[in-house]
Amino acid sequence: MKYGIIIHGPEIIDSGWAGKIIQLLSARADVYAVAAGTMCKLAVLDSFLEDLIDIWSLSKPSEAITEIANECDCVFLLNHGKTIESGTVFGNIVADRVDVEVPLVQVERPGNSDGKVIHRGKDVNPDVYWLCRKLGMPLVYPEPAKQPSIRKNGHRTIRNISGILPEESIMVNGLVIGYANAGDVELIFEDGIITAIKGGQLKKHGVEKLASYIGKIDPETAWIKSGNLRRTPVLESMNRKRIDVHKRKSCRAVLINHEAERTFELARKADLVISVGDDTTAIAGSILKRLEIPLIGITDGDRDNVLAENEYCEGSMIIQVKSGFDDIVGEKIKDLFFSTSHPEFPSKSFLEEQILELAKSQIRHVIFHPLKYNY
Secondary structure, eight states: OEEEEEEESSHHHHTSHHHHHHHHHHTTSEEEEEEESHHHHHHHHHTTOTTTEEOSSOOSHHHHHHHHHTTOSEEEEEEOOSSHHHHHHHHHHHHHTOOOSSOEEEEESTTSTTOEEEEESSSOOHHHHHHHHHHTOOEEOOOOOSSOSEEEETTEEEEEEOSOOTTOEEEETTEEEEEESSSSEEEEEETTEEEEEETEEEOHHHHHHHHHHTOSOOTTTOOEEESOSOOSOOOGGGSOOOOOOOOOSSEEEEEEESOGGGHHHHHTTOSEEEEESHHHHHHHHHHHHHHTOOEEEEEOSOOOOSSSOOOOOTTEEEEEESTTOHHHHHHHHHHHHOSSSSOEESOHHHHHHHHHHHHGGGEEEEEEEOOSSOO
């Protein structure tokens, strides 16, 4: 027997339940576990589980399920939603996007009184019953949604957001496009563009960025997240120590321009990362600190606080420019230095000096995160 385990979100990792469930299932069959989502991968690194959980494979749960289902007898989806309702809706959305022959078993909110094991598929594997007993969780089948998450209304497409709280930020494909005013929120799309938020306030600049960098959005497949990307605190003792030092004679750099969710993919072989955007820089900075890769961040102070803390690798530099100029400076950096996909530069300091010179007329201030030691 072989089981595939898809882990979604940082909470299921930070709580320790993902590790426990992997350990339990490993006693019954061969298992392959993969982290889905940027924050989940970050949590894996913080818990030192990267030898147990694959953080380099496909990010989207539906893609990962489709990829591994052909080689597994059963696929487990581990998640910890804000509420059991939002977690169930998430599982339904994922299940609707996959077409697999093996059972899909969602373990939702383990350790909580409302936690459930949700079975999707025909026959129940005996090990699923066994796991339910071990976890003390009921086995249930998915109930029909009270209302569809996506519906049509003339030329408009309306997507409901579940599990959202008032005043939380709303992210679409990694960019904040508005804020919730209530617990019942709907995004209204017209021809692939978000034109309104029912139960919330639209952030016009965020919508413009989304259209500029990504183009038209498919309401059915768009990645939508609300609130803080990582609700569970990171213990100081969990932060890994420096494990590697880049000693290449040249410096390989990558540009992350308002697409923080691709940080793992883009930065894997980089010596230096340039990020554009406040929240992009915050998210990328947290990831790159664990990967020991310094960052040059271009920001303008327009942060939506999708992460509670700012964390950066030693040797990083954050350049704050005048309001609205982070995108302009980012485009100049792209045009001047990233005409090829994997450019190399004489050194990190060379690129720092070039970018400071390029942005000097727009700079408000610069924050340095110096090396603590000489390597």
